[in-house]
Amino acid sequence: MLKRYLIPRLIQYLLVIFVGVTIVFFVPRLTPVDPVQQMINTITRMGTYLDPKAVEKMTETLKELYGLKGNLFEQYLAFWGRLLKGDFGPSLFRFPIPVIKLIGDSLPWTLGLLTISTFLSWFIGNILGGIVGFYYDKRWARVMESIAMVIRPIPYYIFALITLIVFSYLLKWFPLGGGMPVGVVPSFSIKFIFELFRYAFLPLISMMVLGIAVTLQTMRLIVSNIVKEDFVTYARAGGVKKKIIAFKYVIRNAMLPQVTNLALSMGQIFSGALITEIVFSYPGMGTLLYNAIATGDFNLIMGIATISIFGISTFILLIDLLYPLFDPRVRYR
Amino acid sequence: MGIFRDLLRDGKFRVGFIIICLILILALLSFVSPYDPTRWNVAPRDLPPSLQHILGTNSQGQDVFWQLTFAIRNSLTIAIIAAFFSRIIAIIMGLVAGYRGGRLDRFLMGINDSFLVLPLLPILILISSLIKGRLSFVGLGLILSVFGWSWDARVIRSQILSLRERDFTYTALLSGTSTIQLVFKEYFPFVIPIVFSTLINNMSWAIGMEITLAILGLTNLEIPTLGTVLQWAISYQAMLLGLWWWLLTPVVTSVLLFVSLYLLSVSISEYLDPRTRIQRIRVIKE
Amino acid sequence: MEIIKAENLKAYYLLDIGGKLHSVRAVDNINISIKEDEIYGIAGESGCGKSTLIKTLYGMVEPPLNVVDGKVYYRIDNEYKNIFSMNGSLESIRWNYISYIPQGSMSVLNPVVKIIESFWDFIGSHVDISDKSTWRKNIEEHFALLGLPTKVLDAYPHQLSGGMRQRVTIALATILNPKIIVADEPSTALDVVAQRAVIQLLKEIQKSLKNTIILVTHDMGVHASISDRIAIMYAGKIVEEAPTSEIFENPLHPYTKYLIGALPKIGDKSYKVSAPGAPPSLINPPSGCRFHPRCSQAMEECKVNVPELINVNSEHRVACFLYSKEREL
Numbered sequence: 001m002l003k004r005y006l007i008p009r010l011i012q013y014l015l016v017i018f019v020g021v022t023i024v025f026f027v028p029r030l031t032p033v034d035p036v037q038q039m040i041n042t043i044t045r046m047g048t049y050l051d052p053k054a055v056e057k058m059t060e061t062l063k064e065l066y067g068l069k070g071n072l073f074e075q076y077l078a079f080w081g082r083l084l085k086g087d088f089g090p091s092l093f094r095f096p097i098p099v100i101k102l103i104g105d106s107l108p109w110t111l112g113l114l115t116i117s118t119f120l121s122w123f124i125g126n127i128l129g130g131i132v133g134f135y136y137d138k139r140w141a142r143v144m145e146s147i148a149m150v151i152r153p154i155p156y157y158i159f160a161l162i163t164l165i166v167f168s169y170l171l172k173w174f175p176l177g178g179g180m181p182v183g184v185v186p187s188f189s190i191k192f193i194f195e196l197f198r199y200a201f202l203p204l205i206s207m208m209v210l211g212i213a214v215t216l217q218t219m220r221l222i223v224s225n226i227v228k229e230d231f232v233t234y235a236r237a238g239g240v241k242k243k244i245i246a247f248k249y250v251i252r253n254a255m256l257p258q259v260t261n262l263a264l265s266m267g268q269i270f271s272g273a274l275i276t277e278i279v280f281s282y283p284g285m286g287t288l289l290y291n292a293i294a295t296g297d298f299n300l301i302m303g304i305a306t307i308s309i310f311g312i313s314t315f316i317l318l319i320d321l322l323y324p325l326f327d328p329r330v331r332y333r
Numbered sequence: 334m335g336i337f338r339d340l341l342r343d344g345k346f347r348v349g350f351i352i353i354c355l356i357l358i359l360a361l362l363s364f365v366s367p368y369d370p371t372r373w374n375v376a377p378r379d380l381p382p383s384l385q386h387i388l389g390t391n392s393q394g395q396d397v398f399w400q401l402t403f404a405i406r407n408s409l410t411i412a413i414i415a416a417f418f419s420r421i422i423a424i425i426m427g428l429v430a431g432y433r434g435g436r437l438d439r440f441l442m443g444i445n446d447s448f449l450v451l452p453l454l455p456i457l458i459l460i461s462s463l464i465k466g467r468l469s470f471v472g473l474g475l476i477l478s479v480f481g482w483s484w485d486a487r488v489i490r491s492q493i494l495s496l497r498e499r500d501f502t503y504t505a506l507l508s509g510t511s512t513i514q515l516v517f518k519e520y521f522p523f524v525i526p527i528v529f530s531t532l533i534n535n536m537s538w539a540i541g542m543e544i545t546l547a548i549l550g551l552t553n554l555e556i557p558t559l560g561t562v563l564q565w566a567i568s569y570q571a572m573l574l575g576l577w578w579w580l581l582t583p584v585v586t587s588v589l590l591f592v593s594l595y596l597l598s599v600s601i602s603e604y605l606d607p608r609t610r611i612q613r614i615r616v617i618k619e
Numbered sequence: 620m621e622i623i624k625a626e627n628l629k630a631y632y633l634l635d636i637g638g639k640l641h642s643v644r645a646v647d648n649i650n651i652s653i654k655e656d657e658i659y660g661i662a663g664e665s666g667c668g669k670s671t672l673i674k675t676l677y678g679m680v681e682p683p684l685n686v687v688d689g690k691v692y693y694r695i696d697n698e699y700k701n702i703f704s705m706n707g708s709l710e711s712i713r714w715n716y717i718s719y720i721p722q723g724s725m726s727v728l729n730p731v732v733k734i735i736e737s738f739w740d741f742i743g744s745h746v747d748i749s750d751k752s753t754w755r756k757n758i759e760e761h762f763a764l765l766g767l768p769t770k771v772l773d774a775y776p777h778q779l780s781g782g783m784r785q786r787v788t789i790a791l792a793t794i795l796n797p798k799i800i801v802a803d804e805p806s807t808a809l810d811v812v813a814q815r816a817v818i819q820l821l822k823e824i825q826k827s828l829k830n831t832i833i834l835v836t837h838d839m840g841v842h843a844s845i846s847d848r849i850a851i852m853y854a855g856k857i858v859e860e861a862p863t864s865e866i867f868e869n870p871l872h873p874y875t876k877y878l879i880g881a882l883p884k885i886g887d888k889s890y891k892v893s894a895p896g897a898p899p900s901l902i903n904p905p906s907g908c909r910f911h912p913r914c915s916q917a918m919e920e921c922k923v924n925v926p927e928l929i930n931v932n933s934e935h936r937v938a939c940f941l942y943s944k945e946r947e948l
C-alpha cells in the first residue's frame with residue numbers, strides 16, 4: 001500500500017510545487033516588463049523619504065531575488081533557496097515589512113473562511129446531492145437539482161456581489177465589509193466571537209452556496225450511477241431498509257470519488273475565496289492581494305502566489321493521505 | 334441536423350439555446366451601434382431607463398444598452414480565443430500522452446495534473462499585474478488559453494486510451510498507416526465531440542476569469558467587456574448612487590450567459606455520454 | 620404441494636427508442652408451478668429470458684421491465700397470494716420467506732463495509748437484531764455449517780476470492796432460512812473447483828432445510844447433478860418441462876435435444892454441435908414456433924402457429940407440433 005499509493009502522490013506533490021514555482025520564476029522573464037525597474041518606480045513614486053542609498057541597496061536585493069545575478073540556472077537555484085527560507089523580500093507598499101509577515105497576518109482569516117466553507121459545503125452538498133440522486137424520481141429532487149444547476153455556473157465574484165447587494169445594501173442585515181468592527185480589541189468574549197461570525201457570515205454563505213451547488217450536482221451524477229451498481233440493486237432485492245440503502249450503500253460509496261474531486265477543485269475554491277474576500281473586504285489574503293495589485297506591490301503578489309501554490313498542494317496531499325481512511329480497498333490491498 | 338433535433342428535445346438545451354441566441358443577437362447589434370464605445374459623454378449622464386436609452390446611461394455619459402452590446406461581443410471574443418487555443422494544447426497533450434503511453438504519458442499527465450490543481454488566480458494576477466493595461470483582449474485570451482487546457486487534455490487522453498484498445502489501431506498499424514495519419518483519420522472523429530463539449534465550459538471559465546481580472550483592474554479598461562463594464566460601475570459607486578441599471582445590466586447579463594452556457598454544456602455532454610444515452614431511451618410505465 | 624405458481628405470465632422490457640415503442644418479450648406467457656422441497660431448474664441459452672423470469676417470480680420488477688399480464692402466486696400460510704397485488708408487504712417477506720442469489724454476484728456486497736455489516740443490514744431489515752451477540756453466534760454457526768471460516772465476517776469483500784464471495788452471498792441469502800431460494804447462475808463465473816463447491820453447498824442447504832430452490836443455469840451438467848425437475852426456456856417461452864431423468868433420457872423438444880447433445884458424454888470425444896444459429900431477437904421474435912428458423916424438423920405449420928405447452932404424461936410437458944396439434948391462442 002505504501003509503495004503503490006503513497007509514493008506516486010508524494011511525487012505528484014513535489015511536481016505541482018515544482019511546476020508552480022517554475023511558472024512564478026519564469027513569468028517576469030517572459031513579459032516585456034522589467035519587474036525590478038517597475039518596483040523601483042513604484043517605490044520612488046510613493047515617497048521621497050527613501051534616501052538613494054536605501055534604494056540602491058534594495059535594487060541589489062531585488063535583483064538578487066528576481067535573478068539578475070548569475071546565469072539563468074544559478075538564478076533559478078537562488079530563487080528556490082530564498083523561497084524555501086520563506087524569504088520573499090520586503091513589501092514595497094508597506095516597506096520594509098517583509099512580505100512573509102504580511103501574509104502570515106492575513107493567512108488565519110483566509111484559512112478560517114476557506115476550511116469552514118469548504119468542509120461544510122462539501123458535507124452538506126454531498127448529503128443533499130445523495131438524497132436528490134437517490135430520490136430522483138421525486139419532484140422535489142428535480143426542483144432542487146434545477147436550483148443547483150442555475151447557481152452553480154455563476155462565478156464567485158458575481159455571486160458574492162449579488163449577496164452583498166441584497167443583504168448588505170438593500171436589506172442592511174449585515175455589515176458592508178471587513179473582518180470585525182472597527183476599534184474592537186480581539187478577545188475570547190462571546191460578544192467578540194459573535195461579531196466575528198457576523199462579519200464572516202456573508203462571505204461564508206456566498207462561498208458555501210456555490211460550493212454546495214457544485215457538490216450537490218456532481219454527487220447527484222455519481223449517485224445516479226451508483227444506484228445501478230450490483231450491491232445497491234441487491235440490497236433492494238433483499239428488502240434492506242431504504243434509509244440504510246440511501247446512506248450506507250449509496251451515499252457512503254458515492255462520497256469516495258467526491259474526496260478526490262475535492263482535492264482536484266481545491267485550487268479553484270481557493271481562488272474563489274480570494275475573490276470573495278475582496279468583495280467583502282474580508283481581511284485575508286484576497287484583500288491583501290487586492291491591495292498589492294492596487295499599489296503595484298509585485299513582491300507581495302509573488303509571495304502570495306507562491307504561498308498559495310505551497311498551501312494548496314499541501315492541502316491536496318493531506319486529503320490524499322486521508323483517503324485510505326475512507327476506502328478499505330486502498331487500506332487493505 | 335438530427336443531432337440538433339435530438340438535443341432540442343432536452344428542456345435544458347432549449348432554455349440554454351434560447352438565452353444564448355438572445356445574447357448573440359445583442360452581440361451582433363454592436364455592429365449597428367450609433368455610438369463609439371470608447372468615447373465618453375456621448376449622451377446625458379445618469380439617466381434611468383427610458384425609451385430613448387432603454388437601459389439608461391452611466392456616469393461616463395454612455396448608453397448602457399449599446400455599451401452592453403460591445404461588452405458581450407468582446408467578452409465572447411476573448412472566450413473564443415481562449416477556448417480555441419487551449420483546445421489545441423489540450424488535443425496535443427491528450428493525443429500524445431494517450432497515444433504514446435508509458436513514461437512519457439506519466440510525465441505529461443504529471444504536468445497536466447499540476448496545472449489542474451494549481452491555484453490559477455494568483456498566478457494569472459501575477460502575470461497580468463506585470464503587463465497591466467497593455468493587455469489587448471487577444472493577449473488576454475491567449476494567456477487564459479495557456480492555463481485552461483488541463484482538464485480537457487485529461488479527458489481526451491482517456492478517450493484515446495480506450496480507442497487504442499480497439500481493433501482498428503492494430504489493423505491500421507499492420508496495414509502500414511503512419512502514426513500521424515492514424516491519429517487524424519481514426520481518432521479525430523471520436524475526439525471532436527469531446528472537444529466540443531468541453532469548449533463551452535472553457536469559454537465560460539474564460540469569461541469568468543476576464544471579469545475577475547477586470548474587477549481587479551488588471552485588464553485594459555478602455556475596451557468594454559462584461560468585466561470592465563462592471564468594474565466601471567463599481568468604481569463609480571453605482572450602487573450607492575442608486576444607478577442600479579448600470580450595475581445590474583452586466584450582472585444580470587453575465588448570470589444569464591453563464592447559466593445558459595452551462596445548460597448547453599450539461600445537455601451536450603449528457604448527449605455524448607453513452608451511459609446517459611441509454612437512459613434517454615425513455616422508460617415507459619404501464 | 621405447490622409453493623409458487625406463475626399463470627400466463629408476461630413480462631416485457633418496454634423501451635422508447637427514438638420515439639418508437641419497442642417491447643422485448645423476455646417472458647412471454649409462462650405457466651409453471653414449483654413444489655415445496657424441490658430444486659427446480661431452468662435452462663436455456665443466453666438471452667432467452669431466464670433471469671427475467673426469475674426476477675419476475677421474485678417480484679423484482681422495475682422499469683423498463685413491466686409485467687404486462689398474468690400472475691405470480693406464493694403460498695403463504697396455506698393461502699395463495701398474488702404478489703403483484705401485495706405492494707409493500709412484498710418487501711417484508713423477502714429474506715424471511717423468499718431470498719435471491721443474483722447472477723454474477725461478484726460485486727453484490729457493499730465494498731466499503733465488512734461482511735458482517737452486510738449481514739446486519741439484510742437481517743436487521745427483517746428481524747429484530749438488538750441481541751447482537753446471539754445473532755453473531757447464529758451467523759458464525761451458519762458459516763461453519765457452510766464450511767466458511769468465521770474470520771471472513773471481519774473481512775472486506777475485495778479481500779475475498781470470487782468463490783468465497785459467492786459462498787458468502789449464498790450464506791447471506793440463506794441465513795434466515797427462507798422457504799424459497801431463487802438462484803441465478805450461482806456457479807457460472809467460478810472456476811471448476813469453486814463451481815463444484817457452490818453446487819454442493821446448495822444441495823446440502825436444500826437437504827437440511829427442506830426448502831425450495833429455483834436454480835437458473837445454462838449449464839446442463841449442473842442441472843443433471845442437482846435439479847429435481849427442469850424447465851427448458853427458449854426465446855421467452857418454456858418449451859419443455861420434466862423431471863431431470865426424464866429430460867435427459869427422453870427429451871422430446873428438438874431444442875432440448877440440441878442442448879443435451881451439446882453435453883460432452885463420457886466415452887464420446889466428439890462434442891455434438893449446438894443448434895446452428897443464435898437465439899432470436901426478443902423485440903421481433905420469429906412467427907409461429909420461435910424455434911422454427913433453427914429447427915431441423917420444422918414444418919409449414921410451425922411458421923404460422925404457436926405450439927401450446929401440453930402434457931404428454933402427468934409429469935412431462937412439451938410445446939412442439941411434433942407431439943400435438945394444439946396451439947396457443
Ligand SMILES: Nc1ncnc2c1ncn2[C@@H]1O[C@H](COP(=O)(O)OP(=O)(O)OP(=O)(O)O)[C@@H](O)[C@H]1O
Nearest residue numbers: 632643645664665666667668669670671672683901
Ligand atoms: N434492462 C433491460 N432492458 C432491455 N432489455 C433487456 C434488459 N435486460 C435484459 N433484456 C433483454 O431481455 C432478454 C432476456 O434477458 P435475460 O437477462 O433474462 O436473459 P438470460 O436468459 O438470463 O441470459 P443470460 O444467460 O445471458 O443471463 C435479452 O434479449 C436481453 O437483451
Ligand code: SF4
Nearest residue numbers: 908911914921939940
Ligand atoms: S414446433 Fe416445429 S419448429 Fe418448433 S420445435 Fe417443434 S418441430 Fe421444431
Ligand SMILES: [Mg+2]
Nearest residue numbers: 669670671722
Ligand atoms: Mg441471466
